[in-house]
Amino acid sequence: MSRLLRSRRTLIAGAVVVVVVGVAAGFALFGGDSTTAATTTTTRGSTSTSTTSTTNPLRGVIAPLTGVRDVTSGAARRPALTIKVENTPMARPQIGLDQADVVYEEVVESNITRLLAIFQSHVPGVVGPVRSVRRTDQGVVTPIGGIFAYSGGAQYAIASIRTAPVTLVDETRAGDAMFRDHSREKPHNLFAKPAALFAFGGTPVPPPPIFAYRGSHAGVRGTSVRHVDVGFGNGYAVSYDWNTERQSWDRSIFGHTDLVASGVQESPRNVVALFVNYSGGAGVIGAEAELVGEGHAVVFTAGHRIDGRWVRPDRSRPIGLRDASGAVLRLTPGQTWVELAPIGTPVTAR
Numbered sequence: 001m002s003r004l005l006r007s008r009r010t011l012i013a014g015a016v017v018v019v020v021v022g023v024a025a026g027f028a029l030f031g032g033d034s035t036t037a038a039t040t041t042t043t044r045g046s047t048s049t050s051t052t053s054t055t056n057p058l059r060g061v062i063a064p065l066t067g068v069r070d071v072t073s074g075a076a077r078r079p080a081l082t083i084k085v086e087n088t089p090m091a092r093p094q095i096g097l098d099q100a101d102v103v104y105e106e107v108v109e110s111n112i113t114r115l116l117a118i119f120q121s122h123v124p125g126v127v128g129p130v131r132s133v134r135r136t137d138q139g140v141v142t143p144i145g146g147i148f149a150y151s152g153g154a155q156y157a158i159a160s161i162r163t164a165p166v167t168l169v170d171e172t173r174a175g176d177a178m179f180r181d182h183s184r185e186k187p188h189n190l191f192a193k194p195a196a197l198f199a200f201g202g203t204p205v206p207p208p209p210i211f212a213y214r215g216s217h218a219g220v221r222g223t224s225v226r227h228v229d230v231g232f233g234n235g236y237a238v239s240y241d242w243n244t245e246r247q248s249w250d251r252s253i254f255g256h257t258d259l260v261a262s263g264v265q266e267s268p269r270n271v272v273a274l275f276v277n278y279s280g281g282a283g284v285i286g287a288e289a290e291l292v293g294e295g296h297a298v299v300f301t302a303g304h305r306i307d308g309r310w311v312r313p314d315r316s317r318p319i320g321l322r323d324a325s326g327a328v329l330r331l332t333p334g335q336t337w338v339e340l341a342p343i344g345t346p347v348t349a350r
Helices: 002-029 136-141 155-161 171-177 194-198
Strands: 034-043 046-055 081-085 102-107 113-119 147-149 167-169 178-180 190-192 227-230 238-243 248-253 270-276 293-301 304-312 320-323 336-342 347-349
Touching: 081 136, 081 194, 102 136, 113 136, 136 155, 147 194, 167 171, 171 178, 171 190, 171 194, 227 270, 293 347
Parallel strands: 081 147, 102 336, 147 167, 270 336
Antiparallel strands: 034 046, 081 113, 102 113, 178 190, 227 238, 227 347, 238 248, 270 293, 293 304, 304 320
């Protein structure tokens, strides 16, 4: 009887080791940094164990909207989340913009600017202030889908965004996903909670890339520059200064460093100026940036200026960037700010 029990115990121990080996191997396959796998051999009631180590240096996924590796793989499980953010002096300090993957700056009525902040690889706790939708917005979000969060808007603008393949969440529908900060004045005090907004669901998951990115060892062809001015009207001009240490563009607006509430300066890896026509006239109520067709583009990346073209044959596709030779213009992996500049807007660099 004791011999039979010993045999059963040996078999059970061997089975447990096999399970452990299987789990360890699975972890290595799906993204463990380094995994130790045990191999057990049983011979006539005795066991011996040898250990081997496997390493997966490419764990995680490439976040589609930044080109940066996401070691958490969270970017593989989320749609895009676009939040409409106010950009007036009364809105400052803004919250959460430093964690956006892409930020679009568009011209609205009275030639002020407003932002569309797109989140996917990061989920900040709070973003805002949240403001209303405009006609331009559906042209930006149509290629990536996902969720679009806003405070409300004119009926013509709401009708426009309803044509985009997005899950719409406004203040009346948001529930706990939006809140009013009563330490600030209305209407500059509505804020969003991205984690709660992601719970509303959206497709596709993950979104398609907006831009192409170059490899870490690829060179950059262009003119070396250190300072950029984008001459939006009505006092909303912005500037960017190349930060050699951070390898990014430090942003300023209203003559001051552009800081979010945490004290972090807005400093994207790339600044893309797209020269576009605003139907109805830039700065006119109800105007819309025409984002299908082609036009002049200027890209600032890795301390360089590159002149080229933007091309978009239809609304379902993202805007493509081409250099002067027609080749795909690749950005530095990381955050990108896109300036939807009315044709004729002065964009200068030195």
